[in-house]
Amino acid sequence: MALRLGDVAPNFQATTTEGDIDFYQWAGDSWVVLFSHPADFTPVCTTELGTVAKYRPEFAKRNVKTIAVSVDPLGSHQEWVKDINETQCTVVDYPLIADPNRTVADLYDMIHPNAIDNLTVRSVYIIGPDRKIKLMLTYPASTGRNFDEILRVIDSLQLTAKYSVATPANWTQGQDVIVSLAVKTEDIPAKFPKGHQIIKPYLRTTPQPDKN
Numbered sequence: 001m002a003l004r005l006g007d008v009a010p011n012f013q014a015t016t017t018e019g020d021i022d023f024y025q026w027a028g029d030s031w032v033v034l035f036s037h038p039a040d041f042t043p044v045c046t047t048e049l050g051t052v053a054k055y056r057p058e059f060a061k062r063n064v065k066t067i068a069v070s071v072d073p074l075g076s077h078q079e080w081v082k083d084i085n086e087t088q089c090t091v092v093d094y095p096l097i098a099d100p101n102r103t104v105a106d107l108y109d110m111i112h113p114n115a116i117d118n119l120t121v122r123s124v125y126i127i128g129p130d131r132k133i134k135l136m137l138t139y140p141a142s143t144g145r146n147f148d149e150i151l152r153v154i155d156s157l158q159l160t161a162k163y164s165v166a167t168p169a170n171w172t173q174g175q176d177v178i179v180s181l182a183v184k185t186e187d188i189p190a191k192f193p194k195g196h197q198i199i200k201p202y203l204r205t206t207p208q209p210d211k212n
């Protein structure tokens with residue numbers, strides 16, 4: 001059955017450009033971005049994997065590990081990484097899973113034959129330290145992903161895991177957030193001492209609780 005939000009992310013063993021891994025052991029207590037790309041030596045994928053390499057400090061700040069996967073073999077990944085480093089002016093230092101037998105691709109439902117035959121689409125799974133799937137995205141081969149959006153979602157996921165809040169449309173760090181419907185209006189001042197606004201009984205906002 002297809003994976004859904006809140007499901008436990010399946011474990012797997014894999015060969016990667018950083019050596020053989022057991023996914024759970026590799027993930028440790030970090031958040032994980034597991035993302036697939038259709039194929040090595042293709043233009044959009046080259047820019048995507050380079051972008052993730054450049055964003056590694058931003059992922060690390062958030063305790064996030066990144067790991068890529070496609071059905072190409074290890075030797076192909078190793079050769080292609082040289083091109084990514086050269087053309088994107090970066091160093092890819094996170095693992096690329098070689099998945100020619102489609103173990104990971106099938107486990108995570110990354111092959112959508114009506115979109116691209118036999119290749120993984122651009123799937124993104126954000127997995128929490130509790131191993132549960134927090135977000136799933138699927139893009140077609142022709143559209144490179146926006147990794148600023150991935151970071152933005154991680155910020156929201158981490159904030160909303162810690163406080164009884166939700167983040168509104170287009171929210172970014174530092175902007176007001178929505179008080180969860182589970183919090184009674186009379187309890188807001190104690191829980192959110194920075195103040196709040198009642199726009200509608202169901203729409204109450206407060207400054208981001210963990211920002212000065």
Ligand code: BEZ
Nearest residue numbers: 038039042043044045141
């Ligand atoms: C690309 O990364 O540019 C790409 C990959 C597979 C099919 C089409 C484009």
